[in-house]
Amino acid sequence: MTRPRSTTTLWRPTGPKELELVRDLGWRAWPPRLPEQPIFYPVLNEDYAIRIARDWNVRHDGAGFVTRFEVDTEFLARYPVQQAGGRTILELWVPAEELPEFNTHIVGRIEVVHEFRPAPEGA
Template identity: 70%
Template sequence: MDDVVELWRPTGPEELALVEASGWSAWPPRLPEQPIFYPVLNEEYATKIAREWNVPQSGVGYVTRFQVRREFLDRYEVQQAGGQTILEYWIPAEDLDEFNDNLVGPIEVTAEYR
C-alpha cells in the first residue's frame, strides 16, 4: 500500500508492556531524557539494536513492526544514523500523540531475543 510506510522499532520489556497496555495501538510518551522517538526503516537494523542494546540492558529485546500513514511521515526526513542501511525517522516527543493517531493497524512483535 503506497499510502502507508512499514516501520520497525526495537524495544525492551518496559516499553513493550506499555504498548501492550494500549491494546497494541500506541507508543508510550517519551521520558524526559528521551526527546526523540526513533522508528527505523528496516528489520535488520531493528534486530541489531534489539540484540546489542536491549538484551544487555534488560535481558530481553523485542523487534516490533507497524505501519504509519505516509502523509504524516512526509513532514519528516529520513535520517541516516550511520551506515547505508541505518535509517530512521526522528519524531519529536511532542509529535508522538499525532504519530500514534496515524498508526494503521496494530503494533506487532516479530521477534524476541534473550
Template identity: 85%
Template sequence: MTSRRATTTLWRPTGPEELDLVRALDWKAWPPRLPEQPIFYPVLNEDYAIRIARDWNVKHSGVGHVTRFEVDTAFLARYPVQQAGGRTILELWVPAEELDEFNAHIVGAIELVHTFR
C-alpha cells in the same frame, strides 16, 4: 469503491518496559517519552531493528523485542529520513511532543515480530 491510504512499514526495537506499555495501550500506540527521551525513533528496516534489539536491548535489559507497524505515508513526509551510521542505518526522528499525533497516524496494530534473550 474504497481506496486504501498508502502506508509505510516501520520497525521499533524495544525493551521489556516499553513493550509492556505498548501492550497496555492495546497495541495501538507508543507510550509518551520519558524526560530523558526527547525523540521517538522508529527505524526503516528490520535488520537494523534486529541489531539494536539483539545487541543493545538484550545487553541492557536481558531481553530485546522488534515490533513492526504501519503509518500513513503522507503524514511521514514531515520527518526526513536520518542516516545514523551506515547506509542501512535509517531512522525517523519524531519529537516527543509530536508522538500523540504520530500515534494517530498508525494504521492497524503494532505487531511483535521478534524476541531475543
C-alpha cells in the same frame, strides 16, 4: 469511492518495559517519552531493528523485541529520513511532543516480530 491509505512499514526495537506499555495501550500506540528521551526513533528496516534489539536491548534490558507497524505514508513525509550510520542505518526522528499525533496515524496494530533473550550460560 475512497482510495485506501498508502502506508509505510516501520520497525521499533524495544525492551520489555516499553513493550508492556505498548501492550497496555492495546497495541495501537507508543507511550509518551521519558524526560530524558526527547525523540522517538522508529527505524526503516528490519535488520537494523534486529541488531539494536539483540545487541543493545538484551544487554541493557534483559530482553529485546522487534516490533513492526504501519504508518500513513503521507503523514510521515514531515519527518526526513535520518542516516544514523551506514547506508542501511535509517531512522525517523519524531519529537516527543509530536508522538501523540504520530500515534493517531498508526494504521492497524503494533506487532512483535522478533524476541531476543540472553544466551544460556555455557552456550
